[in-house]
Amino acid sequence: MSSSVAVAGASGYAGGELLRLLSTHPEFEVRTVTAHSSVGRRLGELHPNLHTLGDLVLQETSAETLAGHDLVFVALPHGHSGPLTDMLPDDVVVVDAGADHRLINENDWHRFYGGDWHGAWAYGLPELPRQESKQREWLREATRIAAPGCNVSAVSIALAPAVAAGLVETDDLVSVLSVGTSGAGRALRPGMLASEIMGSANAYKVGGTHRHIPEIVQDLRWAASGRGETSTADIRISFTPVLVPMSRGILATSTARLAVGATEDDLREAYAAAYGGERFIQVCEPGRFPATAEVLGSNLASIGLAVDHDARRLVAVSALDNLVKGTAGAAIQSANIALGLDEGAGLPIEGVAP
Numbered sequence: 001m002s003s004s005v006a007v008a009g010a011s012g013y014a015g016g017e018l019l020r021l022l023s024t025h026p027e028f029e030v031r032t033v034t035a036h037s038s039v040g041r042r043l044g045e046l047h048p049n050l051h052t053l054g055d056l057v058l059q060e061t062s063a064e065t066l067a068g069h070d071l072v073f074v075a076l077p078h079g080h081s082g083p084l085t086d087m088l089p090d091d092v093v094v095v096d097a098g099a100d101h102r103l104i105n106e107n108d109w110h111r112f113y114g115g116d117w118h119g120a121w122a123y124g125l126p127e128l129p130r131q132e133s134k135q136r137e138w139l140r141e142a143t144r145i146a147a148p149g150c151n152v153s154a155v156s157i158a159l160a161p162a163v164a165a166g167l168v169e170t171d172d173l174v175s176v177l178s179v180g181t182s183g184a185g186r187a188l189r190p191g192m193l194a195s196e197i198m199g200s201a202n203a204y205k206v207g208g209t210h211r212h213i214p215e216i217v218q219d220l221r222w223a224a225s226g227r228g229e230t231s232t233a234d235i236r237i238s239f240t241p242v243l244v245p246m247s248r249g250i251l252a253t254s255t256a257r258l259a260v261g262a263t264e265d266d267l268r269e270a271y272a273a274a275y276g277g278e279r280f281i282q283v284c285e286p287g288r289f290p291a292t293a294e295v296l297g298s299n300l301a302s303i304g305l306a307v308d309h310d311a312r313r314l315v316a317v318s319a320l321d322n323l324v325k326g327t328a329g330a331a332i333q334s335a336n337i338a339l340g341l342d343e344g345a346g347l348p349i350e351g352v353a354p
């Protein structure tokens, strides 16, 4: 029998992408969709691409409308999931696409988000290389899961194997990302009008201020835990996102100083060991680097590696679709693991093109 599903924040971009993927999931049946200002409207008015679910009507987002389902996906602005999900029964599997339950350190929450902290949940990046495969163990039979930030997944996936294998210096990491506009959500914001975005590229949250930084540090500390350095690894990353005129996609260029003696062969071996068995992470052959267009609509993250010998740095270029592997795909992948299903159920690998 299929699991009954509710999606909170169904009128937004993350909610819409969850619904697109859930509509073909073999084990899940979407019964309830909720929103805020769009309550009472047909889903099809907000997401005309959702043909089979279009007649569902958006209900109020409350514990009452979400209770009574086997599985609840939450895609609300940060700060809204914590108080709401506290009221849901323990046996309902809840997967949060937002940030409320990602950070294990309460101080990080207060510094980068603010408001009440509602505690960390199992973290939905199954492929993160970590001591004794703890990521998937954490997700198996979890009833509360926090899906990672989209920029975070792009950077953590790209750097974690090198960090886990001790092949780079962790106190000198640099990531510059080209990010699509859908990452900012659907609400109208200053600077997000098409006429202001088209034909321009704009850096934002420059200088160590982006709220995804503590999450990347957390991930890479977990990666370093393979070397027994869980709490002591000195992870320092300079992180700069650049908004570019595309609706979906993230292209992250991450670099790190090589550890003494580390070679390109060592790095390729480490990435092959970390991701060789992963169906949703692809490491490109030498000399090839991914483009965002290759992963749009797909749950795949693709990584190209090079060593800059003069600079003595690893260069890892990663691409993913912020709404699929960066949000909805990761959320569904984690729910599949928690419910004991095939991890890839309902998740496309083939992308859309052009």
Ligand SMILES: NC(=O)C1=CN([C@@H]2O[C@H](COP(=O)(O)OP(=O)(O)OC[C@H]3O[C@@H](n4cnc5c(N)ncnc54)[C@H](OP(=O)(O)O)[C@@H]3O)[C@@H](O)[C@H]2O)C=CC1
Residues within 6 Å of the ligand: 008, 009, 010, 011, 012, 013, 014, 015, 034, 035, 036, 037, 038, 039, 061, 075, 076, 077, 078, 080, 097, 098, 099, 148, 149, 150, 182, 183, 184, 185, 186, 187, 322, 323, 326, 327
């Ligand atoms: N967009 C992306 O690429 C990614 C998004 N996420 C996370 O997913 C979550 C949703 O993001 P996204 O879909 O982009 O945002 P959107 O702005 O597109 O959607 C927000 C959703 O939340 C609802 N909402 C807004 N205000 C409230 C409120 N006060 N109470 C209850 N519901 C409210 C909106 O309802 P209505 O429209 O009816 O007002 C809408 O359904 C965020 O936490 C975001 O950080 C994570 C990774 C990537």
Ligand SMILES: CC(=O)N[C@@H](CCC(=O)OP(=O)(O)O)C(=O)O
Residues within 6 Å of the ligand: 097, 098, 099, 148, 149, 150, 151, 179, 180, 181, 182, 183, 184, 212, 241, 243
């Ligand atoms: C273009 C743009 O603004 N992108 C967003 C993506 C963040 C996101 O959606 O992730 P969270 O779940 O952590 O909020 C940003 O860089 O903040």
